Amino acid sequence: MQLGLIGLGKMGGNMATRLREKGHDVIGFDYNPEVRDVDSLAELVQRLEAPRIVWLMVPAGEPTAATIRELSGLLEAGDLIIEGGNSHYVDDRKRADELKELGIHYVDAGVSGGVWGRQNGYGIMVGGAPEDIERAKPIFDALTPDSGGGYVHAGGVGAGHFVKMVHNGIEYGMMQAFAEGYELMAASDIVDDVPGTFDSWREGTVVRSWLLDLLVRALEEDPELAGLRGYAQDSGEGRWTVQAAVDHAVPAPVITAALFARFASRQEDSPAMKVIAALRNQFGGHAVTRATEDQA
Incomplete structure (x- = not known):
C-alpha cells in the first residue's frame, strides 16, 4: 500500500x-x-x-x-x-x-x-x-x-487511544513495582547481587517480562545506576488514566500511586526513580538527566 x-x-x-x-x-x-x-x-x-x-x-x-x-x-x-x-x-x-x-x-x-x-x-x-x-x-x-x-x-473512534492510555497507566505501575523492589534489595544488608537477582527472574518466574529484560540491560550498563538522576517525567497518559478512573468511579490505587511517585521524583533524588529513568531510556529512548559528580 x-x-x-x-x-x-x-x-x-x-x-x-x-x-x-x-x-x-x-x-x-x-x-x-x-x-x-x-x-x-x-x-x-x-x-x-x-x-x-x-x-x-x-x-x-x-x-x-x-x-x-x-x-x-x-x-x-x-x-x-x-x-x-x-x-x-x-x-x-x-x-x-x-x-x-x-x-x-x-x-x-x-x-x-x-x-x-x-x-x-x-x-x-x-x-x-x-x-x-x-x-x-x-x-x-x-x-x-x-x-x-x-x-x-x-x-x-477514541477507543484506540483510550486503551493505549490504560496500557501506559499499567506500565507506570509495573515500572514502579520493579523500582521499589530494586531499592528495597539495594538498601538491605542481605542481598549481595541485586542485578543478578533481577536477571534470574527472567526465566521461569511469574514476573518475567520485556520491562524486566530492559531493567537487566540497564543494570548491566550501570549496576548501581550511578550515572542517572532519580527524575522521571510523565508524558500525560498516566494523568489521563487517573482522571478516567475518577470519571468512571473505578479504583486505580496502583496507577495513581505510580503517577504520584513520578511527581515525588522531581523533589529529591531517589534510587527507585533511577530505575524508572533507566527503563524509560531503554524502551523509549527518552532523554535522561545524568547525575553530577556530587550526586553520583
Missing part, C-alpha cells in the same frame, strides 16, 4: 523503515529536512494517490491539532487520517466529527514498542469504523510482530 507518514522521529522513522521493509510505499514528511521525502504537507498530499491514507506520528496536543487543521484543507473526501500519537481520546471524537463534515475519515491508533519496534514489531490498538480499519489493515499487519499478535480493533 501507499502511505503518507508525518513525523519521522524515534518512533515514526523506525515505523517508516519497517513498513518499507515489508514492501509498502511510504512517503515521509518531517520538519527535519535531513529525513523527509517531501518539503511540505501540500507536496505530501500531491504525491499520494487518491483515496489517500496519511498517518500522523507527531506530539500530542497543539502539534497534532495544527497538523490536522492543515491537512483538512489539503485532503479530499474519501481520504483517511490515522492519528498515531498519544492524543487524548476525547480529542479524537471531536476531530472525527469535524473531519466527517469534509468527508475525511479518521482512525486513532495507539502505538507501543518504543525504539525497539522496528526490530520486534509494534503493539497497535486502533479505534474507528470497521470499514476504515479494514482499509488500513495491511499497514497494521506490517507494523505488528511477525507472530501475528499485538493488534486489536478496540472499538469506535
Whole structure:
C-alpha cells in the first residue's frame, strides 16, 4: 500500500523503515529536512494517490491539532487520517466529527514498542469504523510482530487511544513495582547481587517480562545506576488514566500511586526513580538527566 507518514522521529522513522521493509510505499514528511521525502504537507498530499491514507506520528496536543487543521484543507473526501500519537481520546471524537463534515475519515491508533519496534514489531490498538480499519489493515499487519499478535480493533473512534492510555497507566505501575523492589534489595544488608537477582527472574518466574529484560540491560550498563538522576517525567497518559478512573468511579490505587511517585521524583533524588529513568531510556529512548559528580 501507499502511505503518507508525518513525523519521522524515534518512533515514526523506525515505523517508516519497517513498513518499507515489508514492501509498502511510504512517503515521509518531517520538519527535519535531513529525513523527509517531501518539503511540505501540500507536496505530501500531491504525491499520494487518491483515496489517500496519511498517518500522523507527531506530539500530542497543539502539534497534532495544527497538523490536522492543515491537512483538512489539503485532503479530499474519501481520504483517511490515522492519528498515531498519544492524543487524548476525547480529542479524537471531536476531530472525527469535524473531519466527517469534509468527508475525511479518521482512525486513532495507539502505538507501543518504543525504539525497539522496528526490530520486534509494534503493539497497535486502533479505534474507528470497521470499514476504515479494514482499509488500513495491511499497514497494521506490517507494523505488528511477525507472530501475528499485538493488534486489536478496540472499538469506535477514541477507543484506540483510550486503551493505549490504560496500557501506559499499567506500565507506570509495573515500572514502579520493579523500582521499589530494586531499592528495597539495594538498601538491605542481605542481598549481595541485586542485578543478578533481577536477571534470574527472567526465566521461569511469574514476573518475567520485556520491562524486566530492559531493567537487566540497564543494570548491566550501570549496576548501581550511578550515572542517572532519580527524575522521571510523565508524558500525560498516566494523568489521563487517573482522571478516567475518577470519571468512571473505578479504583486505580496502583496507577495513581505510580503517577504520584513520578511527581515525588522531581523533589529529591531517589534510587527507585533511577530505575524508572533507566527503563524509560531503554524502551523509549527518552532523554535522561545524568547525575553530577556530587550526586553520583
